[in-house]
Structure formats: structure tokens, C-alpha cells
Amino acid sequence: MRFEDFKLLYMFSCVGLGLIILSPTLAVVIKLPGGERFSELWILGPSHMAEDYPFNVSGDKLYKVYLGISNHMGGLKYYRIYVKFRNQTDPLPDMVNGMPSDLEPLLEYRVFLRHNENWEMEIRFSFDYDIEGNICSVSKLVIDGYALDVDKVTEWDEEKGGFHFQLFFELWLYNASVPSFRFYDRFVWIWLNMTSARAR
Amino acid sequence: MKLEHDLRLQLVRVIGGVPMVKCKSVVCFVVFILMFSWFMDACFAVDKAVADEALIDAENDLVSTYVAVEEAEQVGANASELLAKLKFAGNLLADAYNAHRVGDYDKACSYAMNCSDRVKGIASEAAGLELEAEKAYSERLFATAAVSSAGLSLLLVLSLFGWRILKRRYFKRILGMKPEVGKAE
Numbered sequence: 260m261r262f263e264d265f266k267l268l269y270m271f272s273c274v275g276l277g278l279i280i281l282s283p284t285l286a287v288v289i290k291l292p293g294g295e296r297f298s299e300l301w302i303l304g305p306s307h308m309a310e311d312y313p314f315n316v317s318g319d320k321l322y323k324v325y326l327g328i329s330n331h332m333g334g335l336k337y338y339r340i341y342v343k344f345r346n347q348t349d350p351l352p353d354m355v356n357g358m359p360s361d362l363e364p365l366l367e368y369r370v371f372l373r374h375n376e377n378w379e380m381e382i383r384f385s386f387d388y389d390i391e392g393n394i395c396s397v398s399k400l401v402i403d404g405y406a407l408d409v410d411k412v413t414e415w416d417e418e419k420g421g422f423h424f425q426l427f428f429e430l431w432l433y434n435a436s437v438p439s440f441r442f443y444d445r446f447v448w449i450w451l452n453m454t455s456a457r458a459r
Numbered sequence: 460m461k462l463e464h465d466l467r468l469q470l471v472r473v474i475g476g477v478p479m480v481k482c483k484s485v486v487c488f489v490v491f492i493l494m495f496s497w498f499m500d501a502c503f504a505v506d507k508a509v510a511d512e513a514l515i516d517a518e519n520d521l522v523s524t525y526v527a528v529e530e531a532e533q534v535g536a537n538a539s540e541l542l543a544k545l546k547f548a549g550n551l552l553a554d555a556y557n558a559h560r561v562g563d564y565d566k567a568c569s570y571a572m573n574c575s576d577r578v579k580g581i582a583s584e585a586a587g588l589e590l591e592a593e594k595a596y597s598e599r600l601f602a603t604a605a606v607s608s609a610g611l612s613l614l615l616v617l618s619l620f621g622w623r624i625l626k627r628r629y630f631k632r633i634l635g636m637k638p639e640v641g642k643a644e
Binding site: 262284287366367371 | 599600
């Protein structure tokens with residue numbers, strides 16, 4: 260081995276050893292960027308699986324679903340979930356422009372979650388509705404003990420065969436720099452057909 | 460005859476063992492209680508404006524507390540206890556808004572005030588934890604930096620000595636080598 264090569268090898272070995280000695284301090288000072296930051300929102304059926312969602316509903320029964328959020332945003336976050344109810348003509352959130360639905364929320368939940376923490380809640384609901392001819396009008400929606408006046412009307416859907424309504428949940432995230440809640444561009448829903456047990 | 464009349468009069472005054480005067484006072488008392496409760500409701504019922512104000516206050520309190528706890532968490536403070544309180548207060552605020560939506564302003568106001576009470580003092584606790592966490596971070600940084608500096612200094616000294624020894628060995632080995640003589644053609 261030539262002397263210059265030997266010298267270079269020795270220098271690299273010393274620098275490497277120096278970095279190893281310095282690594283505990285570097286670990287304290289340097290904060291490596293985490294992975295992708297996002298929040299999850301999900302809805303599960305009564306068996307706690309992504310199946311058997313309530314669809315054909317009747318006025319005299321209580322239904323349940325599980326609603327959940329997961330935080331992967333890298334820190335403590337403050338969420339708000341709006342519960343909304345629509346017929347087939349009411350607006351849904353605009354996913355392209357990130358705008359929430361114009362409908363007034365019926366109910367809300369507030370959740371604080373740390374990084375990698377989950378929140379899940381059992382949501383029980385029932386309906387009070389009337390069917391007259393081709394018209395179905397839902398007057399009340401009871402969620403978690405709150406009797407809410409909804410007054411939603413829909414016509415018989417010839418194509419799909421039913422009176423269809425949608426119960427959906429919007430996820431909002433608190434933004435401290437604005438400072439206010441902003442729609443987080445995520446929502447989950449279940450379709451409900453109000454014809455069961457009151458067949459035409 | 461007079462005795463019989465007196466007895467009948469006495470009988471009329473006593474109804475079911477209660478004298479007439481007592482009966483009147485009981486009726487008056489009941490009426491008073493009913494009216495009092497009616498006026499109580501009228502006087503102490505919470506209207507929408509009061510509930511709105513309580514909700515805004517609770518929202519501001521909760522948000523400022525959240526910001527303080529988040530800052531404490533960011534610097535590595537253990538704010539689990541504060542977070543549990545914050546979560547409970549968050550549920551109360553949601554209940555307050557939900558009660559407000561169904562027109563139950565009494566409950567809305569009560570929940571909102573309860574929420575404000577629950578978060579009282581959490582922000583200052585969080586600030587204290589944040590300071591502690593920052594102090595602990597500085598101490599940890601100082602300790603690791605001190606150990607690393609000592610290690611680097613030792614490495615520098617040893618590497619210089621090591622280099623001298625290795626260099627000497629290298630040259631000794633080179634000089635100790637026998638020159639190979641090539642065959643003359």
C-alpha cells in the first residue's frame with residue numbers, strides 16, 4: 260500500500276469514529292422528517308367490520324355503526340366531526356375544491372388525538388318517517404339520545420327502488436394558524452333506504 | 460239543639476282531621492310554591508343569547524388550552540393527564556353545541572360553563588410542563604454534547620499518537636524490505 264493511501268485510510272477511519280462518538284448529540288439536535296402526514300376517518304358496521312351496514316331501515320328499530328378517526332399528523336390534533344343528513348338532491352361535500360356540504364350539521368363530536376392515536380365511537384340512531392304515495396318524509400332522526408328535527412323529503416327512486424337518504428360524517432381539523440376549524444376533505448357515509456317494513 | 464249545632468259546626472271545621480284554617484294555609488303554601496317555581500323558571504331560564512355567549516367563551520377557553528398543551532407536547536412534555544382533561548372538556552363542548560342545536564339552552568349553557576371550568580388552569584400547567592421539558596432537553600443536550608466533546612478530544616489525541624506510531628511502523632517496514640534485483644539482460 261502506498262503511503263498516501265495509508266494516510267487517507269487512517270483519516271477516514273478517524274472521521275468515521277468521530278461521527279460515531281458524535282451521533283448521540285446529533286440524534287438530540289437533528290429532527291428527522293417523519294413519513295406522510297394524514298388523518299383517517301372510517302365507518303364500520305354493527306359487527307365492527309366493513310360490512311353489514313344498515314341499509315333497509317324501518318322507523319321502529321335502533322341501528323348502530325362505528326365511527327373512527329386515526330391521527331398520523333405528527334403531533335396532537337383537535338378534530339371535529341359533523342353529522343349531516345341529506346336526501347338525494349341535497350349537496351355533498353365538494354372533494355375537488357375541498358368544500359364541506361352546505362347542510363347544517365345535526366350533531367357534532369370533538370376529539371383530541373395524539374400522533375398515532377385512534378378514536379372510535381359507537382353511534383346509535385333511529386328514524387321517525389312517514390310514507391305517503393311516492394313521497395317519504397323523515398321528520399326526526401334520533402342519534403345518541405338527541406332527537407333532531409330533520410324534515411327531509413324524498414321521492415320514490417324508480418331506478419334503484421327505494422326512498423334513499425344519506426347519513427354522512429365530515430371531518431374538520433383545527434388549524435391554529437387561521438385560527439379556526441377547516442374542512443379536512445374527508446367524509447364517510449351510509450346510504451339508507453326507508454322502505455323496509457313499510458313496503459309499498 | 461244548641462249542643463247539636465255546635466257539634467256540627469265543629470265537624471265542618473275539621474275535615475279529615477285537619478282544621479279549616481290549616482287546610483287554607485296548605486292550599487296557600489302549594490299555590491305559593493307553584494307560583495315560585497313558575498317565576499323561578501321565568502327568572503333563571505337561559506335564553507339563546509346567554510347560551511351563545513357561554514359557547515363562545517367555552518370554545519375560546521378550549522382552543523387556548525389545546526394550543527398550550529400542543530406546544531408542551533411538541534417539546535416532549537408528558538402531558539397525558541392534561542390531555543385526558545382536555546378530551547373530557549372537548550366532549551362537554553360537543554354536548555353543549557348538540558344541546559344548543561335541539562334548543563335546550565339551559566343544558567347548552569351548563570355544559571359550556573362546565574367545559575370552561577374543566578380547562579381552567581390547564582394552560583398554565585401546560586406552560587409549566589413545557590418549561591420543564593425545555594429545561595430537561597437543554598440538560599440532556601448539554602450532557603450528550605459534553606460526552607461527545609470529551610470523546611472527540613480523546614479521539615484527536617489518540618489519533619495523533621496513533622498516526623505517529625503507525626507512520627513509524629510503516630517506514631520501518633518499508634526500509635526493512637530487501638530490494639529485489641532484477642536480472643540484467
